[in-house]
Amino acid sequence: GEKIAPEDMLFSYRDILFPASVSSPETLEALKSFEARSDDVILVGYPKSGTNWLEQMVQELADAKYTEEERKERINAEKKVETFQRLEFGDPGIYERMKKLPSRRIIVTHLTPQLLPPSIFQSKILVLVRNPKDTAVSYYHFYNNLTLLPSFASWDEYFPDFMNGKLAWGSYFDHLVEWNKYIDNERIMTISYEELKEDQVQGMKKIAAFFGFSLCEEDFLRIAKKTSFKAMKEKSSETHGKFGDVLFRKGVVGSWKDLFSEAQNEEMYRKFEDTLGGTKMAAKIKYDVYC
Numbered sequence: 308g309e310k311i312a313p314e315d316m317l318f319s320y321r322d323i324l325f326p327a328s329v330s331s332p333e334t335l336e337a338l339k340s341f342e343a344r345s346d347d348v349i350l351v352g353y354p355k356s357g358t359n360w361l362e363q364m365v366q367e368l369a370d371a372k373y374t375e376e377e378r379k380e381r382i383n384a385e386k387k388v389e390t391f392q393r394l395e396f397g398d399p400g401i402y403e404r405m406k407k408l409p410s411r412r413i414i415v416t417h418l419t420p421q422l423l424p425p426s427i428f429q430s431k432i433l434v435l436v437r438n439p440k441d442t443a444v445s446y447y448h449f450y451n452n453l454t455l456l457p458s459f460a461s462w463d464e465y466f467p468d469f470m471n472g473k474l475a476w477g478s479y480f481d482h483l484v485e486w487n488k489y490i491d492n493e494r495i496m497t498i499s500y501e502e503l504k505e506d507q508v509q510g511m512k513k514i515a516a517f518f519g520f521s522l523c524e525e526d527f528l529r530i531a532k533k534t535s536f537k538a539m540k541e542k543s544s545e546t547h548g549k550f551g552d553v554l555f556r557k558g559v560v561g562s563w564k565d566l567f568s569e570a571q572n573e574e575m576y577r578k579f580e581d582t583l584g585g586t587k588m589a590a591k592i593k594y595d596v597y598c
């Protein structure tokens with residue numbers, strides 16, 4: 308497509324950067340009028356924490372009770388409304404159109420509570436977290452492989468921007484600090500990328516219990532297989548079009564080791580301790596920064 312100048316790729320809204328290709332200040336302003344429902348399924352995660360994986364998983368968990376016919380009806384309803392992959396994407400009219408979607412709606416966002424309408428807390432919210440180092444590495448490759456985002460000449464040039472929140476959706480640390488304020492809310496649950504990697508079936512059982520989906524053992528095993536990294540990567544061009552290649556990169560824990568220097572490792576450790584040390588959120592993140 309058309310080449311966009313790097314300075315036009317992002318815009319700033321309330322001091323946070325957003326990709327101009329998918330959102331606008333008007334849409335973020337209109338988001339205030341979004342009305343969450345008590346039975347909405349809200350999925351939250353900082354970019355690159357595995358949100359596409361979680362979304363697919365939750366979709367499958369929620370769909371298990373529907374017949375093929377009912378699933379098609381739901382997909383058609385979404386097509387009519389022209390929904391987008393993320394709550395903050397699209398034109399400002401999207402929130403009005405979303406009122407026409409049947410329950411239960413599955414809604415994904417990378418935002419923090421300050422940019423969401425207060426009604427969001429009527430829904431159950433699942434917050435996905437991933438260790439900061441792998442998130443940083445994943446986001447680096449994403450930036451450099453996506454023509455819709457500016458690119459960095461090197462990892463060393465990128466690293467300070469991650470640390471200072473000069474990337475789309477702002478700071479990783481702020482994101483977790485903000486969600487940590489609500490961590491004791493009983494309508495909020497957190498789950499980590501690492502625990503899902505370690506035992507996906509166990510993780511999905513927790514998710515299903517939280518949202519009240521009832522499934523049998525067989526369903527969980529079938530869904531785990533269908534949403535494995537390999538399976539999702541193979542289907543990526545079908546499910547995510549040209550973004551498929553960029554989205555399903557490695558899908559492992561620990562790929563930070565390829566890029567972090569000793570000094571960057573130390574800096575990450577200090578920043579994490581300064582912003583999140585001692586919080587319940589920090590305890591959720593299996594975070595091998597200590598090695």
Ligand code: A3P
Pocket residue numbers: 352353354355356357358359360441444445446448534535536537539554555556557558559562
């Ligand atoms: P890597 O770049 O480390 O491979 P998001 O969906 O929030 O953009 O996150 C993308 C990250 O999730 C990428 O991490 C991607 O590979 C990983 N991912 C996507 N699908 C996955 C799956 N089925 N299993 C494990 N990781 C997955």
